[in-house]
Amino acid sequence: MNKALRRPLIAGNWKMNKTPTEAKELIADIVPAVKDADNCDIVICVPFIDLALAVDMTYQTNVKVGAQNVHFAPNGAYTGEISAAMLKELGVEYVIIGHSERRQYFGETDETVNLRVRAALDAGLKVILCVGENKDERLANITNEIVSKQTKLGLADVATEALANVIIAYEPVWAIGTGLTATPEQAEEVCSFIRRVIAEKYGTDTADKVIILYGGSMNAVNARDLLAKEDIDGGLIGGASLKAKDFSVIVSEANA
Ligand code: PGA
Secondary structure, rough: OOOHHHEEEEEEEOOOOHHHHHHHHHHHHHHHOOOOOOEEEEEEEEOHHHHHHHHHHHHOOOEEEEOOEEEOOOOOOOOOOOEHHHHHOOOOOOOEEEEEHHHHHOOOOHHHHHHHHHHHOOOOOOEEEEEOOOOOHHOOHHHHHHHHHHHHHHHOOHHHHHHHHEEEEEHHHHOOOOOOOOOHHHHHHHHHHHHHHHHHHOOOOOOOOEEEEEEEOOOOOOOOHHHOOOOOOOOEEEEHHHHHHHHHHHHHHHHH
16 A cells, blocks of 8 residues: 555644643653654654744653744845745744735745745745635535645745655645545545645655645544544644644644
């Protein structure tokens, strides 16, 4: 099975939660709770202000650190922004790009997503590129069209060699933070479609190796069935990543 070619990945997306003091407590709980998970990659994507302490606290552990956004310019007059080189130098390994909340609230477009993806890859970061339809788009039966467009435009001018550092997160917007999870079958249908979209552009060998995550109210209870699906290689976890116990249960399901 092709799934065996891919190492599972569980990424926590803390969003705008946890002050440095709170982050210290949560990381101190997460690190020992997941330390025996050797068969999957574990990432915590924390607010910018918590990155330095997260990198320090996870040093020489199996927990990696990610940011939740990055600017596309290498440096310059962009007040309030953070560059890929800044993240890289800090010891950050991953960055979430194009999360639906950034698309919805901060004017992110497929074009700016693509600029960020390329800047992050050029700097040597691993990218978690988020795609997903909203409720109206699902009801209008244009889910495939939406995720295909977001995937293709997000990866415009990204070379085949760089795909080893690209992770796609399929996050149906209607399932994010709502407690409504896509069924394993719904999630699998779109994740396998995304893999076909990647195969069309990069070939099957490359597509078979790309890690595709599901995100949207994944939790300690529903993780097992979602992760069992052929094209779902892990999860991008919001709410449940803020509780060490829940996060570690999801990690152990991925690790099993
Ligand atoms: P959720 O968030 O798990 O709280 O639904 C997922 C995400 O937005 O990445």
